[in-house]
Amino acid sequence: MDIRAGSRESLRHHGDVEAGPGLLDFAVNVQGDGPPEWLRRRLADALGNLGTYPTVAADLAARTAVAERHGRTPDEVLLLAGGAEGFSLLPRLGVRKAALFHPSFTEPEWALREAGVPVTQVLLEDPYRLEDGAVPDSADLVVVGNPTNPTSVLHPVEDILRLRRPGRILVVDEAFADAVPGEVESLAGLSLPDVLVLRSLTKTWALAGLRCGYVLGPPGLLERLQVGRAHWPLGSLQVEAIAACSTADAVAAAQDNAALLGSWREDMIRRLRDIGVAVHQPASAPFLLLRLPDGELMRKHLRERGIAVRRCDTFPGLDGNSLRVAVRPPERTEVLIDAMKEIL
Incomplete structure (x- = not known):
């Protein structure tokens, strides 16, 4: 192969x-x-609820926990079955041309190409700074990882925000942001009309087999991401894990x-x-x-x-x-x- x-x-x-x-x-x-013992216990306690469908109330409670964690409102939060699910939803934004920085996580490009969205690879050379890459003006969707996989580069917020343009959606993959002390250079707490921030909980909390994450952004963009999405996209244990990992103690x-x-x-x-x-x-x-x-x-x-x-x-x-x-x-x-x- x-x-x-x-x-x-x-x-x-x-x-x-x-x-x-x-x-x-x-x-x-x-x-x-x-996962740590406290999280295992919380998930084990939730097993008794598997006989019922995930509820709207549980979804709202988890979104509220995430929102409070980042200084947002619940309608700025969309729960995901792993951060990677967010990339599979991007084509629903109706974009015409995407630009993705590389080397970086390749799942966003795969999802966009599979949906027929033309993709431009913006290749960066060592030391992999964003300022060294030229994004086409025609790109109405730009995806960047921060910190970036696999280079371990953490881009300054100001460099990321310079990628914004009228009519363009900026997607920031922050799957590893909670592994950075102080979560410096994160955009998760900024409410911007054209920026989506994807977060994963599977890395820090060893939940790769459960698939837990969320996307932060303006309600209008989050609504577009959900068009045609399956009913009950997350199971009740996933919703419970997201809420648990968003508490102040966690x-x-x-x-x-x-x-x-x-x-x-x-x-x-x-x-x-x-x-x-x-x-x-x-x-x-x-x-x-x-x-x-x-x-x-x-x-x-x-x-x-x-x-x-x-x-x-x-x-x-x-x-x-x-x-x-x-x-x-x-x-x-x-x-x-x-x-x-x-x-x-």
């Missing part, structure tokens, strides 16, 4: 394909081996985790550089972009040693010499470093 960057298959190649049973997982950006816990991730990331960068691996910096996300003389050989070598990392030649703008690794605790990082040293 052809999964080189630019092929249709490459747009749907994600880190979960690299991981597998028995492998030490540096390929998937989900943090931890499962937000505080996420920020504590972001600080811990930051210390792990700096330790990981130091260890990688000490053995001669080029790491893209500055890095702000729970993953790192690596550059090696022969990345494909390294990836295969690590897999033989029971370690999964993310290949990056499926991202437009990158090749087989780039790899992405998730930030992990020091004891797991030590295993990765020892295995890499064998071939370096």
Whole structure:
């Protein structure tokens, strides 16, 4: 199967394909081996409600929790079955031409192309700054990740807002924003008539199997996103999880985790550089972009040693010499470093 960057298959190649049973997982950006105990208990307590359909009241309660978390109103919140569902809804906005920055998460491009929306790839070169990319004036939809997957680049808010134009919708993918201390450079708290912000809860809270997220934006745009959407698009456990992860205690816990991730990331960068691996910096996300003389050989070598990392030649703008690794605790990082040293 052809999964080189630019092929249709490459747009749907994600880190979960690299991981597998028995492998030490540096390929998937989900943090931890499962949701924390308090969240497990809350979801377990909600199992008794599975005999009834998700209610309008529960949806409103979750949207209200999200709105309070970001200083918004409930009608500025649309719950999603994972942040990625938001990308599948974008064609319903009726846009004529989209522009997407790369290297970046490829699911938005796949969804738009599948719907027949013409897409322009705005390729950025190292150091991957937005100011270095030219967006066509004809693009009435622009998608940017912040922080960006897989480069770990955090774009300044002012650089993102400079992409706004009359008649254009700006979509900001903030799937990893809650892993940034203070959530700096986030647009989640800004109510703007032409900006949609997508959030995922699956990474920080290890809920990838439950699919939880939401989109923030003006009510008019959110209404357009829902045209033709299935009834009961989220199950009651998803709604419950979104509400739970939006409480003040959960937000505080996420920020504590972001600080811990930051210390792990700096330790990981130091260890990688000490053995001669080029790491893209500055890095702000729970993953790192690596550059090696022969990345494909390294990836295969690590897999033989029971370690999964993310290949990056499926991202437009990158090749087989780039790899992405998730930030992990020091004891797991030590295993990765020892295995890499064998071939370096």
